[in-house]
Amino acid sequence: MVHVVNAEAGRSLHERAVAGDEVxxxxxxxxxxEPGIRLAxxxxxxxxxxxxxxxxxxxxxxxxxxxxxxxxxxxxxxLAIVVNQCRNTRRxxxxxxxxxxxxxxxxxxxxxxxxRIDLARALARLPDTDRQALFLYFYLDLPVDEVGxxxxxxxxxxxxxxxxxxxxxxxxxxxxxx
Amino acid sequence: xxxxxxELRSLFERQQGGLREIRGSRETLMKRxxxxxxxxxxxxxxxxxxxxxxLIAALIVATFAYVRGRGVFHEGPYPGAxxxxxxxxxxxxxxxxxxxxxxxxxxxxxxxxxTGWVLLTNCFEPLTGLCHYSVVATKNGGGSWSKxxxxxxxxxxxxxxxPRKVHFVNDLDGFVYGGAGAFVTHDGGRTWAPFNISAVFxxxxxxxxxxxxxxxxxxxxxxxxxxEVRSSIDGGRTWSAQxxxxxxxxxxxxxxxxxxxxxxxxxxDLVITLDAGATWRVIKSACTPGVSQEQIATSDxxxxxxxxxxxxxxxxxxxxxxxxxxxxxxxxxAPGGPKxxxxxxxxxxxxxxxxxxxxxxxxxxxxLDGGVTWAQAGPADVQFIAIRFCSASDGWALDIQNTIWAxxxxxxxxxxxxxxxxxxx
Numbered sequence: 057m058v059h060v061v062n063a064e065a066g067r068s069l070h071e072r073a074v075a076g077d078e079v080x081x082x083x084x085x086x087x088x089x090e091p092g093i094r095l096a097x098x099x100x101x102x103x104x105x106x107x108x109x110x111x112x113x114x115x116x117x118x119x120x121x122x123x124x125x126x127x128x129x130x131x132x133x134x135l136a137i138v139v140n141q142c143r144n145t146r147r148x149x150x151x152x153x154x155x156x157x158x159x160x161x162x163x164x165x166x167x168x169x170x171x172r173i174d175l176a177r178a179l180a181r182l183p184d185t186d187r188q189a190l191f192l193y194f195y196l197d198l199p200v201d202e203v204g205x206x207x208x209x210x211x212x213x214x215x216x217x218x219x220x221x222x223x224x225x226x227x228x229x230x231x232x233x234x
Numbered sequence: 235x236x237x238x239x240x241e242l243r244s245l246f247e248r249q250q251g252g253l254r255e256i257r258g259s260r261e262t263l264m265k266r267x268x269x270x271x272x273x274x275x276x277x278x279x280x281x282x283x284x285x286x287x288x289l290i291a292a293l294i295v296a297t298f299a300y301v302r303g304r305g306v307f308h309e310g311p312y313p314g315a316x317x318x319x320x321x322x323x324x325x326x327x328x329x330x331x332x333x334x335x336x337x338x339x340x341x342x343x344x345x346x347x348x349t350g351w352v353l354l355t356n357c358f359e360p361l362t363g364l365c366h367y368s369v370v371a372t373k374n375g376g377g378s379w380s381k382x383x384x385x386x387x388x389x390x391x392x393x394x395x396x397p398r399k400v401h402f403v404n405d406l407d408g409f410v411y412g413g414a415g416a417f418v419t420h421d422g423g424r425t426w427a428p429f430n431i432s433a434v435f436x437x438x439x440x441x442x443x444x445x446x447x448x449x450x451x452x453x454x455x456x457x458x459x460x461x462e463v464r465s466s467i468d469g470g471r472t473w474s475a476q477x478x479x480x481x482x483x484x485x486x487x488x489x490x491x492x493x494x495x496x497x498x499x500x501x502x503d504l505v506i507t508l509d510a511g512a513t514w515r516v517i518k519s520a521c522t523p524g525v526s527q528e529q530i531a532t533s534d535x536x537x538x539x540x541x542x543x544x545x546x547x548x549x550x551x552x553x554x555x556x557x558x559x560x561x562x563x564x565x566x567x568a569p570g571g572p573k574x575x576x577x578x579x580x581x582x583x584x585x586x587x588x589x590x591x592x593x594x595x596x597x598x599x600x601x602l603d604g605g606v607t608w609a610q611a612g613p614a615d616v617q618f619i620a621i622r623f624c625s626a627s628d629g630w631a632l633d634i635q636n637t638i639w640a641x642x643x644x645x646x647x648x649x650x651x652x653x654x655x656x657x658x659x
Contacts, residue, residue, distance in 0.1 A: 069543075071398065072486065072501070075413060075435065082264055089260040097253050098246070107259060114267030122365075122396065123357060125338055128619070128634070129595075176245055194239055195246040201617075226238050 070130070074121045084130055085117055091131075091196050092138045098191045099142040099184070109145050113138040132198065132205035139188065139206060178225050186221035193218050291363070337382075340367075341399045342632045343408070344624050347640055348375045351423055353400035353410060354382060357389070364388035367397050369410060371423045376638045376652025385410045385417050385426045401439055403446050407469030409439040416448075418470050431464065431473060437485045439470075440496075442624075445510075446470045447496050449485045461485050463498070465511050477511050489584075491535045499530040499540075504558060508535055517558030521550070531584035533626070539590055539605070541582050551592075553605045567592060567599035567608035581621035583629075583645070591645045593618050598631065600645050612639065612648030621645075 072080035089110060096106035096113075116137050124133055179187065185207065192203045193214075204214035337354045344350035350372050357365030367389075368382035389396035398412030402423075409429070410417045416429030416436040429436065433450030441447050446466040453459040461484065462476035479485065484501045491497065494510035504517040521542035531539040538554040540561065552561040583591040588604045597614040598621070601607060616633045623629035623645075631639045631648060639648040 071412070072484075074398075078268055081268070086260055086264060089263055093259060093263075094250055094253065098249060103253055106253075107263060111263045111267045114263060115270050118268065122390075125340070125619075129617075175241055179242070179245060190242060191246060194242045195250075222238060225242075 088134045109141045113141045132202035135206040189217045339636045347628045369423050403441040411436045411439050438488045444469045495535040520552040520561035529582040531582045533584045564605035585626045585644050
């Protein structure tokens with residue numbers, strides 16, 4: 057007798073969400089809201105802007121659920137939508153003229169050491185795209201391939217971007233260390 | 235590197251200090267976002283972007299058509315509805331498969347290690363136009379693939395009614411289904427016809443040999459009525475009268491077992507039949523309220539496996555050795571340590587009593603002792619999106635790079651057998 061097994065992926069949440077099940081959608085995307093806000097805040101530097109961007113990203117995620125390939129991890133897919141939404145926000149005239157250009161700033165309450173000041177300055181001088189890659193990799197703990205998906209680049213390009221950014225911060229770093 | 239990681243984390247932490255407490259934001263944002271979900275996309279930016287995208291797409295199509303000297307859709311993966319252009323599982327000796335760009339793999343299925351099918355779509359990001367679906371077949375274990383055969387029509391990308399799965403009960407009788415769309419073939423995928431059961435929503439079609447099962451929702455969206463389950467003993471040509479599942483029970487997936495058994499997972503409890511649907515029994519789920527019942531598995535209807543996830547860190551795996559009368563929690567294998575639970579994992583499979591496979595996101599873990607201990611099997615760094623077995627020993631796994639892996643020893647060892655390649659017209 058032939059045994060039959062069914063290995064339906066962890067896609068049922070996704071499928072139920074696609075079918076219009078808001079509870080499934082919340083279960084799928086809900087846990088990603090906080091990292092989404094953190095990512096948006098790192099790009100926009102303003103809590104209200106970040107929450108607006110994530111709210112818009114959630115709406116877009118709902119509409120784009122049909123495009124999410126079954127089996128694809130949801131986290132980088134959603135974070136990619138957040139990144140795009142933040143980029144759109146930064147492109148708006150209001151944001152460019154009213155917001156300060158430097159969205160990457162630190163809480164001044166704590167007096168850091170000299171080395172950390174240097175690192176913070178070096179980090180602030182990095183291109184936005186490099187800083188986003190570092191944020192996703194080091195702060196949100198995404199693996200390299202998910203960093204790639206979130207930034208809309210290949211895993212190899214993401215690894216290269218992270219390495220280059222690290223190398224700018226610490227020139228003695230080897231790629232193998234990543 | 236560790237030092238840099240630590241310092242960067244510390245810097246990012248301090249930068250995030252401006253956020254303060256954000257724990258309460260999740261519910262608020264979800265609520266607000268979902269209120270707006272049905273609003274039409276507005277804003278000049280979207281309009282301009284949409285027009286620009288259309289113009290660029292038109293330019294590309296026109297250029298391509300000009301260069302080829304004829305319409306772009308006369309060749310390629312979607313040759314139209316011509317019944318003459320069908321899948322040809324027999325591969326010529328000099329056949330050289332060529333990868334067709336612009337298609338993604340949605341699902342795979344097999345009836346033996348040589349014979350299988352793949353459901354393809356053009357519907358993935360970046361997305362332009364409407365979504366199409368097609369099926370290709372292999373007769374040589376993925377060494378080569380037939381021409382794509384279109385299944386169904388065109389679907390809007392936002393339409394949840396599009397097909398998403400392919401399943402064959404034997405080498406002739408198969409189904410493509412998902413949402414409202416379901417199609418059936420009785421010639422191995424050469425031709426496809428609309429599913430012959432009227433339904434608003436098709437939840438699953440499964441089975442093996444000549445036995446098939448289908449769960450459908452007969453009422454319009456928004457109306458509440460019981461789901462219906464039917465069975466077929468002739469590969470889906472004719473179907474039994476419908477059996478109504480208990481009210482409020484929404485089936486999610488199903489696992490057929492033995493000659494006449496079916497285990498159904500729902501959004502709440504499980505339902506099982508041992509006698510081809512003559513009688514049904516509801517099994518209380520072990521998942522805690524609020525934690526989704528994600529995957530089920532059984533090889534005999536007696537030993538049941540149940541994976542509950544919440545997309546975060548409250549995942550739990552349960553095993554019942556008394557047909558669901560009681561459940562015991564088992565450890566969840568996590569090679570490399572998934573950071574936020576198992577959501578998105580690609581399969582829980584029971585091959586025989588005590589034996590199960592689980593894909594925790596990367597690689598495959600195998601347990602031979604009822605889930606008490608787990609061992610890594612196959613490639614540890616490969617992300618599988620589907621795992622299918624046609625017997626207790628033979629199975630395929632599809633990874634995210636569209637590569638098929640095969641096992642003939644119940645998942646202990648996996649061999650890379652084929653990248654999905656499709657013959658161009």
